Amino acid sequence: MSAESQLYDNAAARLRLKPSWRLIPQIDRDPKLVADVQQAHGRLLLCCAVGLLAMLFWQIGIDFSAAGLALACAYAPRYRRILIFLATLLLLCRNGFLIDHAFLGQLALNEGVADRIDQTSVSAAMLVVTFALFSGLLAMQGSGAIALRRPTLSLLLAFLALVVLTQASFMAGTPRVLLWSFLMTFQPYLWFLAYGLMDAAKERSPVWQHLSVFHPFWGATLTPFGKGLSYLRRFEAKTPEELAVTQLKGIKLAAWILVLAIGKICLDEIVHGQLRLPLFDDNLLQYLAGHPQPRLVGWASVVVFFVDDLLGMTVFGGVIVATARLAGFRLLRNTYRPMESATLAEFWNRYYFYYKELLVDHFFYPTFVRYFRGQRRLRMFFATFAAACVGNLLFHFIRDIHFVGEMGLWRAVVGEQSHAFYTFVLAISVGLSQMRRAPQPAQRGWLRGRLLPCLWVAGFFCLIHIFDAPLDREHSLWQRAEFLFYLLGVTT
Amino acid sequence: MTTTERPEVRSRMRHYITQRLIMKGDSSPLSDDDLLFTSGRLDSLDAVELIMSIETDYGINFSDIGFDLTRLDSISAIAGLVQQPSAEPA
Known part of the structure; x- marks a missing residue:
């Protein structure tokens, strides 16, 4: 089995839930199409499809124009490296x-x-x-x-x-x-x-x-x-056939992302436009200003924020991966069926793959191979903590380094308290999740083996987001905790 | 600790990895050159289990040889890692 299968989707493989129809056809598995896309007329058709997708994306405010540069890189394999360099330079200049x-x-x-x-x-x-x-x-x-x-x-x-x-x-x-x-x-x-x-x-x-x-x-x-x-x-396509398959996968992913992006717009319009449900950030601000919304509205905004965030992340990462695939790089998807995660560690893997990989590559493995080598569980937990807490915190501190210039170092560090709490809880939870290992769903049935673990995982990340969003330095840990207590009915 | 012949290393690793893949519901065929981690078939949790297994069975200290996941990315790569002189215990 090859890269495209994303076999961290093992749970789905276990369940053998293979739908008989697909919204986006599996064009990359059609031998005739794969052969056609290696010919001049097929390439022309592919370029038209990319142009059409770019136009549709543009209609909903998403820039897919880099796909044109990707095609140029893909069809000049001898000059691919220099074209990637020039394309990157061009967009960085822009x-x-x-x-x-x-x-x-x-x-x-x-x-x-x-x-x-x-x-x-x-x-x-x-x-x-x-x-x-x-x-x-x-x-x-x-x-x-x-x-x-x-x-x-x-x-x-x-x-x-x-x-x-x-x-x-x-x-x-x-x-x-x-x-x-x-x-x-x-x-x-x-x-x-x-x-x-x-x-x-x-x-x-x-x-x-x-x-x-x-x-x-x-x-x-x-x-x-x-x-x-x-x-x-x-992940680079080495043969014309590999390139054709990779590009068809790029088209397929872009089409799916377009559907999700439209779905996200519809969701936002219905929930926030028609039903007038406040955004999560507004809900938190209103509570802190002494004008709390009813609890039900608060919970609804937390759940909608979570779903919206998942869709947003999928669309954002999907456009990038689809463009890379059109350039001939068969990258794994960034977000892949996160709601099917049965453990916290699995969710992290499926929600933002390349960020998780960054933390694993730069914090988890270096810690794991060096410390507590004789103590199996402690070694795993410590490495997970180094990645999910220390690495996560450092990454965001550096990402938002402008706060240091604006607020001063001390206030910027103190303002990180809520996010520090978020990363601490996340690290402890993911660490314990890693140590427990996922139970075998087949042995526990669909309800206990699949549905309840997935709901627990989604519920956990829904709640923990309260300490992570909006990721500013204005709202303290205690203020966010108060909002959570209010939602839970602990305070009025 | 002994230096294991390559076929035996490959055989043991193939068995070990096949078992892990089956645990994950992946019963697809596995060849010695199939990518394990960069393909997404195995994840970081599997990597740590594999590291611990190699450390225990072959006495390799990854902090000494410099950790690089690509050296564990296929059965052939693992066999190569285990066989190379710098990876063998003194």
Whole structure:
């Protein structure tokens, strides 16, 4: 069985629930279609289908235009690497290399140096410095430098040390603005560099090829979708037939995502437009302002928020993966039937696959192979805790690093309390879930083996979201706990 | 601890991995070069079980040799890892 099967869908395989019809036909399994797509007329048809999908996505506010670049990369295999590099560069240029210029502009004003600093020139200089640094580090990897033996740890320590340095009084004025400019230029690529350094330690590749997948053109957040170069190579179509199958899978996924995106719009319109159910964030704010909605409305908003979040994540990740597949990379889906998860660990795997992989690759495995090697359960639990709590917390702290510049380090750290609680509960729960192992559904029947565990998992993540959303630094742990107590009927 | 011949390593690993796949409801055929983790057939939890099994059976310390999941990504890769001199215990 091959990559596309996503066999972490083992539960479904056990149940043998194979529908006799499909909303989206399995075009990738039709030998005639696969053969046709390798011919010129088939490719033309595929391009038309991509164009049609891009137009339909555009109608509902989703940008699928990178699919055009993906097709260009796919059909020029000899030049695929350089085309990926150029496509990535093009989109990064369009997006200002993902630098938060508004934050830097405000910082320069606050420091009283806005009139002395040309923000555009500083950003350009920092880009040169940052990418020269990336290139140097990637080229040096494997040289035996102590800091590069554990690249993630070194990167995180260096980044956080510089963040602390921004708070020093002697950095006031221009030095602080320059340091923040460097950090804000570096930050969007931190995890890409971490994967790049891991890859570079294993096999030598030209530095520009590593850089070509730093925020690749098919899309990403701070989380790399497709990890680094070596992972992508494993999923790259090697033959015309593999390319055809991969692209058909991309079309199939894009069509399914379109259906889900329309479903999400309809859900939002019905629930929030017609039924006027407040958004979860509004519900929380109204409660904190002393105007709580009825409990039933509160619960409904929590559940709808959870469903909406699942749909949003599926659509967001699906567009990225579909685009990568059209470029010839048969990536696994980011979100895959999360509601079928029978354990907390399984949900985490199915909800945001590439983020979970990031935490596993950079926190779980390094911890697991080093600590408590003689104590099986403690070893597993500790590694899970390192990933789900420490890694999760660090990732979000770095993602939202602008809060440090806006609020100061201490307030930004204290403001993390609710999210720290969220990651702590999540880590303990997932750790226990990992240690228990999933019971065999076949032995327990559909109700006890499937439905109830799935409902428990969904209920857990529904509730824990209260401490995670909205992910700001304004609402304290206690305020969110009060809201939960209110929903549970503990307080009025 | 002894250095196991490659066919025996492969045979033991195939048996071990097949058992894990069956536990997960995956009874599809498994060849020595099939991808296990990057294909999604096995997950990180299976990886840790596999690591512990290899550590116990072959005395390999992954923190010494540098952990890399791709070295466990197929039966052939595991056999190669277990057989390589740097992975064998002193």
